[in-house]
Amino acid sequence: MALSGVRVLELAGLAPAPLCGMILADFGAQVLRVDRPSRSAAALAHTDVQARGKRSLALDLKQPQGAAVLRRLCGQADVLIEPFRHGVMERLGLGPEVLLQENPRLIYARLTGFGQTGKYAKSAGHDINYLALSGVLSKLGRKNENPYAPVNLLADFGGGGVMCALGIVIALFERARSGRGQVIDASMVEGVAYLSSFLWKSQNLGLWSQPRGENLLDSGAPFYEIYRTSDGKFMAVGAIEPKFYNQLIKGLGLNLDELPSQMSFSHWPEMKKKFASVFAQRTQAEWCSIFDDTDACVTPVLSFEDAALHQHNKERNSFIKNDEEEISPRPAPVLSRTPAVPSCKRDPFIGEHTEEILLEFGFTKQEIDKLNSDKAIELKDLKANL
Numbered sequence: 001m002a003l004s005g006v007r008v009l010e011l012a013g014l015a016p017a018p019l020c021g022m023i024l025a026d027f028g029a030q031v032l033r034v035d036r037p038s039r040s041a042a043a044l045a046h047t048d049v050q051a052r053g054k055r056s057l058a059l060d061l062k063q064p065q066g067a068a069v070l071r072r073l074c075g076q077a078d079v080l081i082e083p084f085r086h087g088v089m090e091r092l093g094l095g096p097e098v099l100l101q102e103n104p105r106l107i108y109a110r111l112t113g114f115g116q117t118g119k120y121a122k123s124a125g126h127d128i129n130y131l132a133l134s135g136v137l138s139k140l141g142r143k144n145e146n147p148y149a150p151v152n153l154l155a156d157f158g159g160g161g162v163m164c165a166l167g168i169v170i171a172l173f174e175r176a177r178s179g180r181g182q183v184i185d186a187s188m189v190e191g192v193a194y195l196s197s198f199l200w201k202s203q204n205l206g207l208w209s210q211p212r213g214e215n216l217l218d219s220g221a222p223f224y225e226i227y228r229t230s231d232g233k234f235m236a237v238g239a240i241e242p243k244f245y246n247q248l249i250k251g252l253g254l255n256l257d258e259l260p261s262q263m264s265f266s267h268w269p270e271m272k273k274k275f276a277s278v279f280a281q282r283t284q285a286e287w288c289s290i291f292d293d294t295d296a297c298v299t300p301v302l303s304f305e306d307a308a309l310h311q312h313n314k315e316r317n318s319f320i321k322n323d324e325e326e327i328s329p330r331p332a333p334v335l336s337r338t339p340a341v342p343s344c345k346r347d348p349f350i351g352e353h354t355e356e357i358l359l360e361f362g363f364t365k366q367e368i369d370k371l372n373s374d375k376a377i378e379l380k381d382l383k384a385n386l
């Protein structure tokens with residue numbers, strides 16, 4: 001796989017860093033998640049659902065011995081992903097100046113909401129806050145409604161986890177030339193703002209001249225909208241270009257000559273009502289049979305269950321099943337020679353691999369026993385807990 005041989009230490013975090021680590025693991029990196037010891041059976045009930053292909057090491061970084069273990073691991077690692085607010089790693093004596101001095105090849109990825117500097121660098125926040133500060137949230141939502149945050153997809157995952165993974169891969173690529181690591185300041189505010197470059201850079205095209213929810217791509221246009229079908233399901237319509245719009249009109253059984261022109265803004269609300277009443281007359285399956293195999297850009301809005309079963313997605317194996325029959329999306333994109341090979345195994349329990357990882361990194365059995373008796377690490381006896 002493309003990233004095989006790359007050793008990644010991922011300090012356990014909430015949502016973006018786990019995705020970042022999972023992407024690297026899917027594409028072949030050896031990802032070791034550093035968890036906080038919990039000293040209870042509840043540790044087995046982990047909440048990281050993006051742990052595919054990772055192993056877990058439970059290490060108390062608040063103890064000097066625990067922090068020293070991480071320093072030693074970083075000495076042999078390629079990448080460290082840390083998901084804490086600015087200042088946390090420094091307080092632990094694990095800031096980039098320390099770790100990069102010990103291993104100048106280390107790529108030290110800092111995945112935060114607000115970045116390492118600036119007024120909010122030390123503030124708590126979540127996806128919705130980062131999205132808001134990036135300016136993007138102000139663009140999302142329907143006419144006359146408050147802005148709408150579309151789950152925590154945009155900042156946490158698009159601007160956070162994915163952007164950080166991209167930064168790491170770029171830094172690895174550069175390191176192959178220079179031999180040197182570097183610090184990645186991956187702020188989700190900036191990541192999601194960057195992701196929205198099209199929105200920023202198209203401001204003067206007239207695409208966004210109307211208030212929120214009244215523009216071409218933000219649910220203002222009748223031909224870029226979601227419509228309810230007679231069985232309570234939905235169809236997504238994205239017929240922007242006139243040649244595709246014509247096919248939409250034909251499929252709806254309407255006559256182009258009797259309608260206002262596609263780009264007549266003032267007619268859009270009325271046209272939406274017309275389209276809505278037509279879509280409401282047939283079931284989703286009926287609309288699919290009309291629009292499948294056309295270029296009308298009309299597709300069903302599928303539930304997760306239906307998405308996994310849809311013919312197109314099945315033909316491409318777009319969803320996979322692990323050993324526990326859990327279905328999830330296949331890693332994307334698909335590389336022709338070195339595609340991702342996602343692990344089929346269940347996610348690791350916290351501390352499940354503490355001992356084997358430490359042994360791999362050259363710790364002796366005696367050192368491990370001492371760390372364990374000092375409670376700087378946690379060794380999980382699975383048999384005792386299951």
Ligand SMILES: C[C@H](CCC[C@@H](C)[C@H]1CC[C@H]2[C@@H]3[C@H](O)C[C@@H]4C[C@H](O)CC[C@]4(C)[C@H]3C[C@H](O)[C@]12C)C(=O)SCCNC(=O)CCNC(=O)[C@H](O)C(C)(C)COP(=O)(O)OP(=O)(O)OC[C@H]1O[C@@H](n2cnc3c(N)ncnc32)[C@H](O)[C@@H]1OP(=O)(O)O
Nearest residue numbers: 014035036047060061062083084085112113124125126127
């Ligand atoms: C919208 C999303 C978040 C969605 C996540 C939800 C899905 C989950 C959130 C809560 C979960 C529920 C909850 O846990 C309760 C149940 C638990 C049960 O087991 C399962 C069900 C639950 C209901 C559970 C269900 C779900 O999992 C949840 C609902 C996001 O936006 S995520 C993005 C968040 N932002 C960032 O990641 C940006 C960077 N990070 C930060 O800004 C902060 O970390 C953050 C997120 C604001 C949290 O701040 P916090 O004060 O908690 O942490 P930090 O300031 O970063 O400091 C970390 C401290 O921890 C110490 N530490 C870390 N590792 C170790 C270690 N190995 N050993 C020892 N100590 C460690 C570190 O030293 C820091 O200590 P200090 O503060 O003393 O310096």
